[in-house]
Structure formats: structure tokens, C-alpha cells
Amino acid sequence: GENVEQHPSTLSVQEGDSAVIKCTYSDSASNYFPWYKQELGKGPQLIIDIRSNVGEKKDQRIAVTLNKTAKHFSLHITETQPEDSAVYFCAANSLLNDYKLSFGAGTTVTVRA
Amino acid sequence: KAGVTQTPRYLIKTRGQQVTLSCSPISGHRSVSWYQQTPGQGLQFLFEYFSETQRNKGNFPGRFSGRQFSNSRSEMNVSTLELGDSALYLCASRDRFSGNTIYFGEGSWLTVV
Numbered sequence: 264g265e266n267v268e269q270h271p272s273t274l275s276v277q278e279g280d281s282a283v284i285k286c287t288y289s290d291s292a293s294n295y296f297p298w299y300k301q302e303l304g305k306g307p308q309l310i311i312d313i314r315s316n317v318g319e320k321k322d323q324r325i326a327v328t329l330n331k332t333a334k335h336f337s338l339h340i341t342e343t344q345p346e347d348s349a350v351y352f353c354a355a356n357s358l359l360n361d362y363k364l365s366f367g368a369g370t371t372v373t374v375r376a
Numbered sequence: 377k378a379g380v381t382q383t384p385r386y387l388i389k390t391r392g393q394q395v396t397l398s399c400s401p402i403s404g405h406r407s408v409s410w411y412q413q414t415p416g417q418g419l420q421f422l423f424e425y426f427s428e429t430q431r432n433k434g435n436f437p438g439r440f441s442g443r444q445f446s447n448s449r450s451e452m453n454v455s456t457l458e459l460g461d462s463a464l465y466l467c468a469s470r471d472r473f474s475g476n477t478i479y480f481g482e483g484s485w486l487t488v489v
Binding site: 364 | 424
């Protein structure tokens with residue numbers, strides 16, 4: 264099955280700086296890569312996703328890049344704000360696996376004011 | 377449009393008891409999946425239902441079961457509870473015909489004592 268590894272496990276950044284989280288996946292058939300943000304006591308919220316036919320996608324301060332050859336994808340958050348503090352999860356799935364999502368272990372992001 | 381609704385939000389059970397959790401998907405979504413989230417194991421896929429049929433299953437013992445009703449609402453049941461079943465149980469829904477984006481509910485926090 265799919266194996267997703269996520270790094271780093273914790274990330275502390277100064278407000279206004281950028282944060283980068285990286286994930287690798289094992290199944291070359293994976294074609295969909297969402298990112299979720301989970302705040303304390305809440306369920307994961309989809310913040311951005313990318314499909315395998317696209318190399319980069321941006322939504323305001325958030326961007327995701329995908330390198331299919333190397334089988335890795337990254338989340339970039341620019342101009343971080345205190346409300347960006349949360350746990351972020353990457354995930355991957357493929358049609359071959361009937362869309363079952365495999366998640367990374369999560370990254371706890373702390374934005375220091 | 378209302379999001380994924382899960383009930384109850386919090387519950388405490390005793391070892392050996394059984395528990396039933398309920399999930400109402402986003403209106404129009406006919407696919408419901410369940411995930412277990414624990415600090416040690418992260419987010420793990422339990423099963424997915426579509427049109428009242430289980431379509432995919434994760435690596436959990438038979439004590440974990442689920443079902444889906446004709447209105448797409450879903451329930452999951454855990455029998456003979458163990459301390460290790462303490463977790464956040466997340467339900468997610470998707471529109472199976474328009475892609476593989478899933479949306480999570482807020483989860484049900486289960487504590488087994």
C-alpha cells in the first residue's frame with residue numbers, strides 16, 4: 264500500500280517568515296495530494312490539494328508543489344500568522360487504491376508572535 | 377451547505393462495552409469513510425461506504441464495523457472496547473462521482489476507561 268512520510272514533525276517559525284513542510288510517497292500510481300490543517304479539538308480541514316497533472320498550485324499565502332519523478336510534494340506557507348499555528352497533514356491516494364487516503368504523521372507548526 | 381456532522385462529540389465508555397458513532401455526510405455526498413486518529417498511530421483509514429455497501433476496508437479487527445443507510449448517513453460500531461480504542465474517530469464524506477476530495481467532520485472523542 265501507499266506509505267507517506269512527512270517532515271519535519273515540528274516546526275517553529277517567527278511571525279512573517281515562511282514555513283515549508285515536505286512529504287514523500289511510495290506509490291507511483293498516486294495521483295491526488297491534499298493537505299489538511301487541524302486545529303486543537305477540531306477535525307482536519309482541507310486547505311489545498313494538487314493533482315498529478317499539475318506541478319504547482321497557489322492559494323493566497325499557501326502553495327503546494329509536486330515532483331512526480333522524485334515522488335515528493337511540499338506545502339509552503341508565506342507571511343505566517345499566529346492563526347497558522349496548527350497540525351498539518353499531507354496525504355496521498357490513487358484510483359488504484361479506490362481513493363483510500365494515506366496520511367503523513369503530521370507537522371505541528373507554531374508561529375511565534 | 378452544512379458540513380459533515382458527527383454525534384456524539386464526546387463519550388466515555390468502559391472496557392468491554394460497545395459504542396455506536398453516527399455521521400451525516402454533506403448533502404449530496406453518497407460516500408462516507410471513517411478514520412481513527414491517535415497520537416501514536418496518526419490518521420488511519422477504517423472503512424468506506426458507498427450506496428450502503430462497504431467499498432474499502434483498512435487493517436482493523438472485526439470488532440470495528442460500520443453500515444450506511446439509504447439516506448447516506450453512516451454509523452460505526454466498536455464492540456468489546458479496549459483501552460487502546462481511545463481515539464478521535466473522524467467521519468469524512470465525498471462526492472464519489474466528481475473526484476476524490478474528502479471533507480472531515482469534527483470527530484467523536486472516545487475515551488475507554
